[in-house]
Amino acid sequence: MSSSTSVRASSQVTASQGIETPSGHEPDERGHFGRFGGRWVPEALVAALDELETAYEKARHDPEFLAELDRLHRDYTGRPSPLTDVPKLSQHAGGARILLKREDLNHTGSHKINNVLGQALLTKRMGKKRVIAETGAGQHGVATATACALLDLECVVYMGEVDTRRQALNVARMRLLGATVIPVKTGSRTLKDAINEALRDWVTNVDSTHYLLGTVAGPHPFPQMVRDFHRVIGLEARAQVLERTGRLPTAIAACVGGGSNAIGIFHAFLDDPGVRLVGFEPGGDGVETGRHGATLSEGSPGALHGAFSYLLQDEDGQTAESYSISAGLDYPGVGPEHALLKDLGRAEYQPVTDAEAMDAFALLCRTEGIIPAIESAHAVAGALRLGKELGPDAVILVNLSGRGDKDVDTAAKWFGMIGQDESAEAADGTAIAEGATQQRSGSFADPGSETEGIQA
Amino acid sequence: MSERASGPSTRSVADVFARCRAEGRGALVGYLPAGYPTVDGAVELLTAMSEGGCDLLEVGVPYSDPVMDGPTIQAAADTALRNGFRLRDVFGTIERVSAAGGNCLVMTYFNPVLRYGVDRFAADLAAAGGLGLITPDLIPDEADDWFAASDKYGLSRTFLVSPSSTDERIASTTAASSGFVYATSIMGVTGARDSVNAAAGEIVGRTRPHTSLPIGVGLGVRSGDQAAEIAGFADGVIVGSAFVSAAEQGGPDAVRALARELAAGVARAGLPQPA
Ligand SMILES: Cc1ncc(COP(=O)(O)O)c(C=O)c1O
Numbered sequence: 192m193s194s195s196t197s198v199r200a201s202s203q204v205t206a207s208q209g210i211e212t213p214s215g216h217e218p219d220e221r222g223h224f225g226r227f228g229g230r231w232v233p234e235a236l237v238a239a240l241d242e243l244e245t246a247y248e249k250a251r252h253d254p255e256f257l258a259e260l261d262r263l264h265r266d267y268t269g270r271p272s273p274l275t276d277v278p279k280l281s282q283h284a285g286g287a288r289i290l291l292k293r294e295d296l297n298h299t300g301s302h303k304i305n306n307v308l309g310q311a312l313l314t315k316r317m318g319k320k321r322v323i324a325e326t327g328a329g330q331h332g333v334a335t336a337t338a339c340a341l342l343d344l345e346c347v348v349y350m351g352e353v354d355t356r357r358q359a360l361n362v363a364r365m366r367l368l369g370a371t372v373i374p375v376k377t378g379s380r381t382l383k384d385a386i387n388e389a390l391r392d393w394v395t396n397v398d399s400t401h402y403l404l405g406t407v408a409g410p411h412p413f414p415q416m417v418r419d420f421h422r423v424i425g426l427e428a429r430a431q432v433l434e435r436t437g438r439l440p441t442a443i444a445a446c447v448g449g450g451s452n453a454i455g456i457f458h459a460f461l462d463d464p465g466v467r468l469v470g471f472e473p474g475g476d477g478v479e480t481g482r483h484g485a486t487l488s489e490g491s492p493g494a495l496h497g498a499f500s501y502l503l504q505d506e507d508g509q510t511a512e513s514y515s516i517s518a519g520l521d522y523p524g525v526g527p528e529h530a531l532l533k534d535l536g537r538a539e540y541q542p543v544t545d546a547e548a549m550d551a552f553a554l555l556c557r558t559e560g561i562i563p564a565i566e567s568a569h570a571v572a573g574a575l576r577l578g579k580e581l582g583p584d585a586v587i588l589v590n591l592s593g594r595g596d597k598d599v600d601t602a603a604k605w606f607g608m609i610g611q612d613e614s615a616e617a618a619d620g621t622a623i624a625e626g627a628t629q630q631r632s633g634s635f636a637d638p639g640s641e642t643e644g645i646q647a
Numbered sequence: 648m649s650e651r652a653s654g655p656s657t658r659s660v661a662d663v664f665a666r667c668r669a670e671g672r673g674a675l676v677g678y679l680p681a682g683y684p685t686v687d688g689a690v691e692l693l694t695a696m697s698e699g700g701c702d703l704l705e706v707g708v709p710y711s712d713p714v715m716d717g718p719t720i721q722a723a724a725d726t727a728l729r730n731g732f733r734l735r736d737v738f739g740t741i742e743r744v745s746a747a748g749g750n751c752l753v754m755t756y757f758n759p760v761l762r763y764g765v766d767r768f769a770a771d772l773a774a775a776g777g778l779g780l781i782t783p784d785l786i787p788d789e790a791d792d793w794f795a796a797s798d799k800y801g802l803s804r805t806f807l808v809s810p811s812s813t814d815e816r817i818a819s820t821t822a823a824s825s826g827f828v829y830a831t832s833i834m835g836v837t838g839a840r841d842s843v844n845a846a847a848g849e850i851v852g853r854t855r856p857h858t859s860l861p862i863g864v865g866l867g868v869r870s871g872d873q874a875a876e877i878a879g880f881a882d883g884v885i886v887g888s889a890f891v892s893a894a895e896q897g898g899p900d901a902v903r904a905l906a907r908e909l910a911a912g913v914a915r916a917g918l919p920q921p922a
Pocket of ligand 1 (some may be wrong): 227301302327329330362405406407446447448449450451452453518519520564566567592594608
């Protein structure tokens with residue numbers, strides 16, 4: 192397989208290639224991916240979407256824009272992100288070779304910065320001075336607040352009240368960076384409702400404001416544009432895996448909330464039919480309980496937040512409430528290109544429960560010294576599952592989309608290191624450490640004794 | 648002044664506007680979510696609005712994610728859903744309000760229609776006596792199924808134009824519409840406001856050359872004076888949040904009284920003058 196795949200050396204891959212060179216998998220001129228995508232929006236937003244589309248089409252062929260984006264990603268983000276072999280984790284995956292694409296090492300701690308810097312530069316070009324964003328885990332909010340600080344833009348971030356509590360560290364980071372964080376108290380008080388509120392703001396202030404959407408959902412051109420800004424993940428990883436292993440990966444594992452990190456890594460492999468693309472959705476308490484966010488696995492087609500795609504909805508087309516331990520995946524919609532990839536059978540989507548994700552979280556911490564975001568832990572859990580299925584000859588590429596600092600509180604509670612109403616930040620570190628060492632029965636015991644439980 | 652302009656013979660939105668015109672005035676269009684506060688309660692409120700002088704009723708479909716609505720209508724939709732509103736209730740509501748003499752349109756976010764089936768929704772709406780659909784988050788670009796269904800069942804298609812719409816889009820959106828065109832007077836979500844925005848006259852003036860359809864103006868109207876001001880240049884005055892607030896505060900009597908005040912304002916203005 193590798194002989195036919197000519198690529199640039201990984202050191203020559205740049206972010207601008209993802210936007211300058213069309214992927215060969217473009218939506219139609221109205222932004223449809225098959226029957227999905229498009230613009231399911233109020234007329235009031237059409238002019239702004241047209242303006243954005245025009246600005247993007249111009250920028251992607253403007254050498255100055257491309258150079259500025261590449262410079263920022265090299266000197267500020269720290270791209271390229273490394274590829275890490277994780278042999279000790281691999282022992283828990285049936286011996287399959289697992290490689291982590293380290294988006295967690297980007298500045299601000301996740302893949303979100305790839306898209307944010309691109310859109311923030313576009314905001315400047317459009318002459319807008321105010322940026323709004325939604326955030327679930329807070330990673331997109333932090334990345335947006337960061338870019339706005341860097342580029343002198345006013346920044347307002349909408350965040351569900353539930354998420355402001357479970358991702359309190361990121362709320363503090365955003366405020367330190369000068370952003371205004373508005374807790375949203377409607378509906379389920381999570382990501383879906385934050386997007387509603389951001390859309391209301393945008394409809395009202397569209398002249399002065401850019402809505403810096405954080406994933407590959409929403410109306411055209413967002414799904415295409417955000418994807419292109421993230422294509423660098425897959426372009427780099429493809430070259431890195433080829434250099435490291437001399438072959439293409441057997442399978443790729445990514446977590447899917449709105450779908451941006453997944454599409455970013457999948458895209459470079461769409462035309463490699465031998466590479467399995469597997470998205471892992473939040474299975475919450477288990478899809479059979481109804482408490483989950485597994486939109487592609489369990490949902491049905493419909494329109495939400497500007498795009499026609501899969502969504503979780505009831506018989507009357509009312510959006511269902513999603514649930515996940517992971518704020519960044521707790522969303523009842525998904526990007527339209529994933530809906531197409533699912534229908535085409537080119538990608539597959541599987542749920543991973545809270546418990547599976549947290550087992551994988553613990554395992555990666557203990558075996559490799561990497562604390563992943565809980566979102567990304569879903570992909571790690573997926574890789575363990577794939578490894579057992581595919582066997583020791585498989586090479587599995589995992590998009591480690593973010594780091595877990597923001598999740599220390601949730602994890603410490605999950606593993607019983609602190610009480611439900613304590614906070615890890617407030618707690619005495621020794622209490623956590625003692626909890627960790629005494630917690631022999633929980634998932635956070637040392638991995639040797641844990642292996643059976645995790646693999647069962 | 649006749650309390651209610653409508654009669655049982657009204658079969659289309661065009662008829663309603665034509666009859667208002669014959670009376671030398673614009674039309675008053677009142678919005679209320681179906682199921683608010685309960686299904687029966689909404690029937691009573693809508694009937695009272697019609698009796699008070701609403702020439703057309705926009706029967707809203709409560710939706711989980713109303714991104715075009717401000718706090719008042721969001722809260723009303725929440726109440727309706729909490730009290731058990733189901734989508735099919737909208738048809739029964741329209742049947743009952745129509746039987747009492749109201750002229751009903753449905754105003755809905757589009758996903759409930761998609762889920763129900765566009766053709767099936769149109770069939771059931773027509774059978775219930777509904778006259779058409781107002782679609783705040785559906786633009787003509789995505790509306791192929793709705794074009795087919797509205798033609799098939801003789802329903803009007805009201806799309807929205809906005810102050811941010813280009814002339815090209817105003818032209819294509821009005822060309823895709825039937826019954827009347829909805830001009831949003833401000834950039835923003837629904838909610839009563841103290842003054843009529845200057846942009847209201849401007850958007851009507853920009854829309855007029857592109858269509859012979861009546862133009863209704865909405866977003867923010869709450870008083871008879873505001874209604875008169877808008878009726879000075881628009882063919883229809885659309886009032887939503889103010890009716891919801893009135894319903895909350897004083898039930899059917901309050902919405903009937905508000906409709907009277909607004910209808911008097913509309914009548915006082917006479918026929919719209921060119922902007
Ligand atoms: C680290 C991380 N991974 C994944 C996601 C999910 O988003 P997406 O599916 O768009 O990659 C988030 C969202 O907040 C995140 O913070």
